[in-house]
Amino acid sequence: MKNESNNTLQRNGLLAGIIAYVMWGFFPVYFKITGAVQPLEILAHRVFWAVPFALIIVLIRKQWSQVRKAFTNLKTLGALVLASLFIAFNWGLYIWAVQENQIFQASLGYYINPLMFVLVGIISFGEKLRRLQLIAAILATVGVIIMTIVGGQFPWIALSLALSFTAYGIIRKTTEVGSLPGLFVETCVLFFPALIYLIWLQSQNNLYFTNTSIDMSTLLMLAGPLTVLPLVAFAFAARRLKLSTIGFLQFIGPSLQFLMGIVYGEKLTFGVLLCFGFIWTAATIFIWDAAVNAQADNNTN
Numbered sequence: 537m538k539n540e541s542n543n544t545l546q547r548n549g550l551l552a553g554i555i556a557y558v559m560w561g562f563f564p565v566y567f568k569i570t571g572a573v574q575p576l577e578i579l580a581h582r583v584f585w586a587v588p589f590a591l592i593i594v595l596i597r598k599q600w601s602q603v604r605k606a607f608t609n610l611k612t613l614g615a616l617v618l619a620s621l622f623i624a625f626n627w628g629l630y631i632w633a634v635q636e637n638q639i640f641q642a643s644l645g646y647y648i649n650p651l652m653f654v655l656v657g658i659i660s661f662g663e664k665l666r667r668l669q670l671i672a673a674i675l676a677t678v679g680v681i682i683m684t685i686v687g688g689q690f691p692w693i694a695l696s697l698a699l700s701f702t703a704y705g706i707i708r709k710t711t712e713v714g715s716l717p718g719l720f721v722e723t724c725v726l727f728f729p730a731l732i733y734l735i736w737l738q739s740q741n742n743l744y745f746t747n748t749s750i751d752m753s754t755l756l757m758l759a760g761p762l763t764v765l766p767l768v769a770f771a772f773a774a775r776r777l778k779l780s781t782i783g784f785l786q787f788i789g790p791s792l793q794f795l796m797g798i799v800y801g802e803k804l805t806f807g808v809l810l811c812f813g814f815i816w817t818a819a820t821i822f823i824w825d826a827a828v829n830a831q832a833d834n835n836t837n
Contacts, residue, residue, distance in 0.1 A: 545776045546776055546777065548772075548776065549772065549773045549774075549775070549776025549777045550773070550776075550777060550785075552769040552770070552772040552773040552776075553769070553770065553773030553774075553777060553782065553785045554785065554788065555766075555769045556766040556767070556769035556770040556773060556785075557766075557770075557785050557786065557788035557789045557792075558788060558789075558792065559762070559765065559766040559769070560766050560789040560792075561788055561789040561790070561791065561792025561793055561796075562792060562796070563630075563634075563762075563793070564634045564639050564642075564793055564796040564797070564800070565796065566755075566758075566759075566762060567630075567631050567634040567635060568634060568635075568800060569755060570752070570755055570756065570759075571634075571635050572744070572748075572752075573744045573752075573756065574744070575628060575631040575632040575635060576628065576733065577733075577734070577737060577743070577744055577745070577756075578631050578756070578759060579624065579627055579628045579631060579730070580730040580731075580733045580734050581730075581734075581745065581756045581757070581759045581760075582627060582759040582760065582762075582763050583624070583723050583726040583727060583730040584727065584730045584731060584734065584760070585756075585757050585758075585759055585760025585761070585763075586719075586723045586759070586760040586761075586763045586764055587720070587723045587724060587727050587760070588760070589760040589761050589763075589764050590716065590719060590720040590723060590760075590764045591720060593716060593764065593768060594716060594717060594720050597716065599714060599716060599717045602713060602714050602717035603717045603720055603721060605713075606713045606717060606718065606721045607721065612711055612712065612713055613721070615707050615710070615711040616707075616711065616713065616718060616721045616722050616725065617725050618707055619704050619707040619708055619711070619718070619722055620721075620722035620723075620725040620726050622700050622701075622703045622704040622707070623700075623701075623704050623722060624726055625696075625700050626697060626700040626701050626704065629693065629696055629697060629700070630642055630697060633693050633697075637800065637801075637802055638693050638802075639793055639794075639796055639797035639800060639802055640794065640797045640802055640804075640808055640812075641691055641693040641694045641697075642693060642694070642697060642793060643790040643791075643793035643794040643797060644679075644680075644683070644691055644694035644790070644811070644812070644815060645691075645693065645694035645695065645696070645697030645698045645701075645790075646697065646698070646701075646786075646789055646790035646793065647676075647787070647790045647812075647815045647816075647818075647819055648676055648680070648694060648695070648698040648815070649697075649698045649701055649702060649786075650786055650787075650819075650822060651669075651672055651673055651676045651818060651822060652698050652699070652702045653702055653705060654669050654672075654673065654822075655673060656702055656706060660706070666825060666829070668821050668822075668824065668825035668828075669822070669825055671818075671821055672818040672819070672821040672822040672825070673818070675814045675815075675817050675818035675821070676814065676815055676818040678814050679810075679811045679812070679813075679814030679815040679818065680694070680695070680811070682807060682810050682811045682814065683807060683808070683811040685807075686806065686807035686810060686811075688807065691811075714771070715767055715770070715771040715774075716764075716767060716768060716771055719764065719767055723763075744756075773785075784823050784826070784827070787819050787823065794812065
């Protein structure tokens with residue numbers, strides 16, 4: 537009976553994890569639909585509408601005590617303020633990249649991100665690099681170099697997205713606050729700058745939100761739920777799945793983003809294909825290493 541219950545939890549967790557990463561993978565569709573709106577305004581709406589939506593879920597899940605603790609603990613609050621700057625930069629750059637037809641580079645950034653976490657773990661936390669992890673890191677580096685030389689462009693978008701999200705992840709990893717309460721605090725930190733920016737746009741008669749159709753205004757309001765819902769699903773999954781499973785699922789997002797790049801007609805050059813060939817090989821090795829070591833850990837226990 538206990539095993540059956542655990543299996544049900546794992547199945548629900550797997551479904552929630554897939555939903556989270558599929559939503560993240562299809563984000564380019566949303567930013568293309570809202571492509572007439574300037575990236576900074578979309579970012580402001582994403583923050584503005586995320587606050588009330590996240591608040592509702594925080595109250596439903598009875599996590600307000602965690603929010604209050606985060607706001608009253610100066611160390612925690614300081615860390616979340618810094619995290620909010622990194623995630624705002626990450627969100628803004630991603631929106632701009634999609635609108636500028638740089639989805640392949642955005643996808644590359646999120647492929648690199650898990651490997652970058654491994655490297656940071658070695659440098660900052662003294663973790664040891666396994667042989668397959670080293671091979672994966674070398675292959676990913678070669679892929680980036682190929683994009684620069686053969687593809688004719690330094691992948692600064694991909695590296696900036698990977699670095700900013702890695703920095704965000706490290707801060708959140710070392711800060712004692714739940715994922716949703718933490719996101720709520722971060723969006724609260726960004727709320728007033730976003731509100732001031734929207735008011736300024738309105739004063740200049742440049743606020744797209746009030747100068748467009750109801751349909752587009754509704755889409756901009758949906759930026760809040762679209763920001764919060766994947767995180768809620770991910771938090772649900774993370775509590776029920778092994779880290780190795782999460783490690784596998786996290787490659788769903790960039791894979792779908794890569795497909796979205798093809799759908800939206802981005803040029804699939806030889807340099808891009810060669811770069812992603814190395815990245816996909818690195819990702820496969822990374823997943824294999826995680827699965828093998830997770831199985832070894834289970835056998836030990």
